[in-house]
Amino acid sequence: MIKVGILGATGYVGIELVRILSQHPQVKIVSVVSQSFVGQNISDIYPNLRGIVDQKCEELDVEKIANRCDVVFTALPHGASKTVIPQFVQHGVKVIDLSGDFRYNDVSIYEKWYGTKHDNPELLDISVYGLPELHRDEIAKAHLIGNPGCYTTCSILALVPLIANKLIDTRHIIIDAKSGVSGAGRGLSLDTHFCECTENIKAYKVATHRHTSEIEQELSLVAGEEIILSFTPHLIPMKRGILSTAYADLKQKYTAGELLKIYEEYYKGEFFIRIYDEGKLPETNHVSGSNFVDIGLVVDERLNRVVVVSALDNLIKGAAGQAVQNMNIMFELDEKTGLVASGLYL
Ligand SMILES: NC(=O)C1=CN([C@@H]2O[C@H](COP(=O)(O)OP(=O)(O)OC[C@H]3O[C@@H](n4cnc5c(N)ncnc54)[C@H](OP(=O)(O)O)[C@@H]3O)[C@@H](O)[C@H]2O)C=CC1
Numbered sequence: 140m141i142k143v144g145i146l147g148a149t150g151y152v153g154i155e156l157v158r159i160l161s162q163h164p165q166v167k168i169v170s171v172v173s174q175s176f177v178g179q180n181i182s183d184i185y186p187n188l189r190g191i192v193d194q195k196c197e198e199l200d201v202e203k204i205a206n207r208c209d210v211v212f213t214a215l216p217h218g219a220s221k222t223v224i225p226q227f228v229q230h231g232v233k234v235i236d237l238s239g240d241f242r243y244n245d246v247s248i249y250e251k252w253y254g255t256k257h258d259n260p261e262l263l264d265i266s267v268y269g270l271p272e273l274h275r276d277e278i279a280k281a282h283l284i285g286n287p288g289c290y291t292t293c294s295i296l297a298l299v300p301l302i303a304n305k306l307i308d309t310r311h312i313i314i315d316a317k318s319g320v321s322g323a324g325r326g327l328s329l330d331t332h333f334c335e336c337t338e339n340i341k342a343y344k345v346a347t348h349r350h351t352s353e354i355e356q357e358l359s360l361v362a363g364e365e366i367i368l369s370f371t372p373h374l375i376p377m378k379r380g381i382l383s384t385a386y387a388d389l390k391q392k393y394t395a396g397e398l399l400k401i402y403e404e405y406y407k408g409e410f411f412i413r414i415y416d417e418g419k420l421p422e423t424n425h426v427s428g429s430n431f432v433d434i435g436l437v438v439d440e441r442l443n444r445v446v447v448v449s450a451l452d453n454l455i456k457g458a459a460g461q462a463v464q465n466m467n468i469m470f471e472l473d474e475k476t477g478l479v480a481s482g483l484y485l
């Protein structure tokens with residue numbers, strides 16, 4: 140059995156990790172760590188887990204946790220993980236970090252977009268961007284994973300086949316994405332207050348959202364040249380789910396059917412990517428509670444522009460599910476293990 144610890148277990152991502160890993164046949168959860176609920180049972184905080192995971196939350200004592208775990212998931216706010224992760228790495232414990240701290244190849248990009256200094260830039264040399272569909276071989280050998288963000292997973296996977304096959308003009312890509320409110324975490328804030336986000340939709344951090352840089356990093360790697368693009372996130376009155384709509388100009392004429400064949404071919408064998416037939420498009424309900432990314436597209440023939448629509452659950456393929464997929468790869472398990480229960484509809 141793989142012995143796991145979950146830091147930030149009481150957060151929205153952390154509790155999805157607890158839920159998924161409690162049903163994983165090769166995992167034993169040995170430690171759930173909290174900052175504010177030390178000594179309380181996790182199932183008192185999330186009563187849906189009563190009788191399933193009745194484990195007490197521990198304080199963050201790296202030495203104690205590292206001695207008992209093969210791998211730790213750090214589902215802490217950006218910045219908070221930076222101090223503890225190097226200690227786990229030194230203890231030889233594998234780490235899958237859900238924050239943005241270890242997702243970047245170039246520290247100056249992290250520092251520019253996160254507006255803070257990185258304390259351990261040397262670890263960026265060993266960390267691997269945990270998007271299995273792009274970096275599976277590196278993930279298998281990694282000790283430290285920077286697990287991708289939710290908007291980024293949804294947006295990158297929607298565009299990769301077009302970029303890898305050089306089908307679009309990469310200078311004018313636009314991504315318009317919408318997220319459910321759980322994307323902002325469980326902490327209280329004015330933006331996610333009931334009256335502020337119910338019956339209301341808003342764009343935020345337009346042209347400045349940090350996920351722009353993460354999407355650009357990965358798409359540039361695929362393209363073999365620097366890509367910069369427009370990314371606009373929106374907060375919508377739903378609990379979970381991301382829907383991303385990407386627009387790009389085609390270099391030549393293609394029908395939707397031809398492009399969909401290219402997508403099918405590119406993602407052949409990728410269980411967690413589902414390509415829709417022509418005339419159908421993904422919706423957030425189709426992926427809720429699951430580790431799938433669903434992708435469909437339309438060609439706007441008047442403009443010779445492709446419009447790619449993708450959907451995922453921000454807490455699963457956008458966070459906890461993808462992290463477990465990475466763990467499966469790191470421990471040489473079938474990467475679907477523990478991740479194929481059907482999703483929620485509604
Ligand atoms: N929500 C989402 O859809 C996604 C989130 N992420 C990333 O995952 C991470 C977790 O996000 P999310 O679950 O939404 O956040 P939450 O705010 O819901 O949870 C944060 C967790 O971190 C703990 N925590 C907060 N501050 C500290 C600290 N200084 N030291 C130790 N523990 C601390 C909290 O503990 P306690 O409750 O005990 O105070 C809580 O368990 C973030 O980095 C986020 O950016 C990534 C992809 C998607």
Ligand SMILES: CC(=O)N[C@@H](CCC(=O)OP(=O)(O)O)C(=O)O
Nearest residue numbers: 237238239288289290318322323
């Ligand atoms: C709705 C909402 O607020 N979403 C978050 C993104 C959540 C996420 O993906 O977190 P990472 O930054 O760790 O990738 C945001 O816009 O910052």
